[in-house]
Amino acid sequence: MPADLGVMMYTVLEQARADLEGTLDRLAGLGYAGVETYGLVEHFGPARVRRAIDAAGLVLTSAHAPFPAGPGAEAVLDRNAELGAEVLVWSMEREEFDSPQAVRRGAERVNEAAERAAARGMRIAYHNHYAEFSQVFDGRRAYDLLLDELDERVLVELDAYWALMGGADPAEVIARLGERVRLVHVKDGPAVSYEEDVMVPIGEGRIDWARALAVPSGIRWHIVELERLDIDTFEALRRSHDHLVGRGLSRGGRRGAAPKERA
Template identity: 80%
Template structure:
């Protein structure tokens, strides 16, 4: 069975902060099954976000939130426990992939977070950008070194778009990750510039999603994230849903009618 389709809430952060319940209801009405939170708990508090997700009939796939390590660890864990999050997702910084030693130091923070989260019945997932794949040391990709050092309890959320920009094939990466890969961020566009790329609806860019999403892996969720757009955000999300669910790549609340029937 295809993985469920969700939305990374950064995509509609402004809209959600203006109308949380209305935005979630609109996503559910399009057929999306779940959401990954970003920037909502800090704005509304965990209880309201949790209740709004439930009221919309959506599933909380994961929470995109800093690693619960260091001085803020308990505060972050408290908020996400109240939210009802089972998996907390975050990244290391780009400069932490400048050397093997920098990677090792960064991983200490992630592994601390994994240990603390486990004490609350939660798990950590690692979300990549492009440096993990563009950097190599003695013939080994930084990402592979990262995986070797991470606590085995740490799951993976693969951002396929940044993987491509880092010079790797997300289908091959997913196949190599196996069951550890539980989430994939689905975005489309030119895959040229981390700072300047403008995204397009899924299926209208250059990434081969049929190959990527059919790779054998443990994926449970395909999470659409469209960071910068030149078209209406909800229109882009609708077109993305139609592409992914209409072609059987992702599982949604319903299968969209063919384009000619909707016209």
């Protein structure tokens, strides 16, 4: 069965900060089922963000929030508990993939976050960029070293586009991750430059999404993220939804639908 379709709110961050409720309402109207928050809790506070998500008939898939580790851990957990987030997603820094030793040190922070989150009934998910795949040590990608070091409670949110940019085949990565991958960022584009790529609606770029999303896995949510666009954002989201849902790759939502299971 296809996974549900959501939107990473970074895609519409400017619009949401100007009109939170209206933006979420438009996403629901386009047929999206859920959202992953980014940059909204800090701006509006967790209570208002949660009310707006619920009022739009959307599901909170996950929250993009810093790993709850170190001195600020409890504050991160408090905010996201009030938001109602069950999965907190974040990344390590690019330089933490410069050596196997750096990967291990970074993993310690993620594992601390997983331990703290578990005590509050939440889970951590790791979101990749491209260095995890482009850096190779003794024939093994840094991403594989990282997965070896991570606590088994840490879930995976795979950014398939950045995996491709790092030299990996997204479908093969999803197959190897199996049940561990619960969320996938769905984006498309030319896959030329990490810093400068302009994204395009899903299905109009380089990734064979029909192949990647057909791989058996634990994915619960397909989350569209389009960071840089040359066309209207909502038009790009409409075309992305129509491609994914129209081809049966993802399952959309409808206004007033009962909340779906979270990741």
